[in-house]
Amino acid sequence: MQAWATSVLVENGIVAAVDPTSSAIPTHCDEVDLCGGCLIPGLIDAHLHLTLGSASLCELDLSHCASRGVFEARVATRHAQLPQGEWLLANSWNEADWKGHAPGGEWLASAQDRPAVAWRMDRHACVLNRAALAHIHLPAAIDGGRIERDAQGRPTGLLQEAAAWQLVVPKVPPLSRERARGALLQGAQMLREHGLTAVGSMEYLRDLVDVHDALRDQLPLRVHATVLDRDWPIDDALQAAKDFATSDRLRIIGMKAFVDGTLGSRTAAMLEPYCDDPTNAGLLVELAAAGKLNAWLELVRNAGLSPSMHAIGDRAARIALDAADLARKRLPETTAADAPRFEHMQSLHPVDAARMRGRFASMQPLHKADDARGAITRLGTARLPRFFPFRALLEAGATLAFGSDWPIVSPDPLRGMRAAITGLDLDGRPFATEQNLSVEEVLWGYTRDAARMLSLPSGVIAPSYAADFTLLGEDPFAWNWQDGTPKILATFVDGV
Ligand SMILES: [Zn+2]
Missing domain, CATH: 3.10.310.70 (Diaminopimelate Epimerase; Chain A, domain 1)
Structure with a gap:
């Protein structure tokens, strides 16, 4: 499958033909000149926080x-x-x-x-x-x-x-509904200017109901939301998620749980203690700490929703995999719609990397560029092969879906692509480059594979897919990513 197109025919927001012959083009057809740019499938951010990020702009x-x-x-x-x-x-x-x-x-x-x-x-x-x-x-x-x-x-x-x-x-007093809606549209527009056509967003139900719902026809990109509400019992939240209206631009696809904290705060749950804090191996949080993760996962999957598990440390990743494997024994996964998503996976034991075959790893290359700066101190050199194992996961047969986790780091998908291709950290030094990926592998992680994980109608330029495209000023395959990132010339959603 080819990751770019030189011309494309769009009808009613859907790709009708790729590189159509002139006889296939209707006579009354609006033409858009691609100005010599490179048209790729619309970029997708598989994990960010749209309401939180938009509010953080204030x-x-x-x-x-x-x-x-x-x-x-x-x-x-x-x-x-x-x-x-x-x-x-x-x-x-x-x-x-x-x-x-x-x-x-x-x-x-x-x-x-x-x-x-x-x-x-x-x-x-x-x-x-x-x-x-x-x-x-x-x-x-x-x-x-x-x-x-x-x-x-x-x-x-x-x-x-x-x-x-x-x-x-x-x-903390929340923004007024009016300010929150204004901020959301501003945030979504900013994402679109970064070339993004769809996002997997982590959201509280009250924000989806109070802020997003009224804007569903104005959203400049697709928002496939995962619900953060996780107070036990989750029956009410599950029901509300199932009842939430589904439309072209806005829908709920899953529920989220946290297994541990973060590497930066030394709260990620590790199989062995931190090198710079030898009595501390991080901690399990919330449902995982309370021993309810297995029950939660089964409830979410039974509801036909996708369970998304925040797991950063290698111990947290193992616990998340154990829960997913247990649930799969009782209820086989048939489509991506109810498949578990493993968020972050920033440190993964090789045994567990192999267990990720056929599973979705939702990862953030700019987190690697950021955490690289403290990785040796925290993890030591022996554990570095477990640090952001992009390549190991791909070789194990996992599907990588990339995102930013904005507002934690910049939502610019091209900066994320650059980090995954070059292994450069935020200070510009190469780090753990044996996990670097090719331009094509990274591009699929930001398009086709993110679309699969989030059940989006886009992700490739092919007939019957949504006409979501990103137009780059330069050819990403010929670009020297060490020097910077290509420019965004235009972003198309539903062909617009
Ligand atoms: Zn997040």
Whole structure:
């Protein structure tokens, strides 16, 4: 199968012919000049957070702060701009950027008495100032989470995993419905300008109902959503997911569960401890911590939906595979619609890589480029062959579907392609390049194979498929990816 076309005939949003002969072209036909560009199947992001990412466009960006001082200075500027009473929300800090400037003192003190919350770039940890802490009742401990305390036992303001999600998220005032809808359209349009024609989005039901539903005819790309609601029991959420209307641009395809945390926060569940924290092997969270993952997976599959499991550490990946194998024994998978999706798979034991044959690995090449910078310290050299095993998974017969996890990292699919093709980390150094993939392999991961995993009508340029295309300014097969990325000239959805 060819991953590009030089001309294509589209009728009613569907591909009618590829490279049609002139006699096959109707006389009244609108023509679009491709300007010498390279037409590929519409790019797809298999895993991002559209509502969260769009809302984050309204938050303060704390990425690339060179020190804690710069961090606080940016917070002070934002504080001066915000109306009284509004919470200060920020994102994308990464302590790796502070280089030796150890955290200490009150977090976000420059927001003064305004409640302020700043999320780490992986959204698996956040810091709060004293004014925000005053809104939250902190228990002594929380399952699947951590509350950092100082020597006197006082909370420092740093909360991780379940402590951040369960204690902080419900207390942060949400955007008004109107602002959230405006942000969503802005976010979706921005994605489309990056060449994306469809996304697999992780969403809470209340956002799908309050924000997405009213916009379903205005969405500039296809949104195939996976529901994040996972409070046990899940019967109500399952029913609501099944009842949610299905249309051309918006539908629910599955439910999501978290097995562990992240490598960056050393909360990913590992078979052996972290090299730089020898008493810590990460942790299982939520349903996996409560021993309910198997039951959850079976319920989701029985409902005809696709279970999606966040598994970053090699122990988490093994637990997710065990659950999927168990459910498959009782209920064989017939189509992609109810097949499990393994999200992230950032560290995988070779034995488990072989078990991924015929399964979907939903991975994010830019996470590799980002996590590469701390991988040796955290995992040590012996475990590096398990780190983002793109090639090992392909050779084992797994299907790779690529995405970004935006807003955790940039949603630019071409930057993700570059990371998977070159193995360059975010500092521009090659890392674990034995897992590099060819341009064609990567392209299918962002098109055909992502479409299969998300049950999209697009993904290849062939008759009867949706006319979703991305027009690149340069030929990706001839492009030198070491130098940068090709340009996006146009994005077509339903032929428009
Ligand atoms: Zn995610």
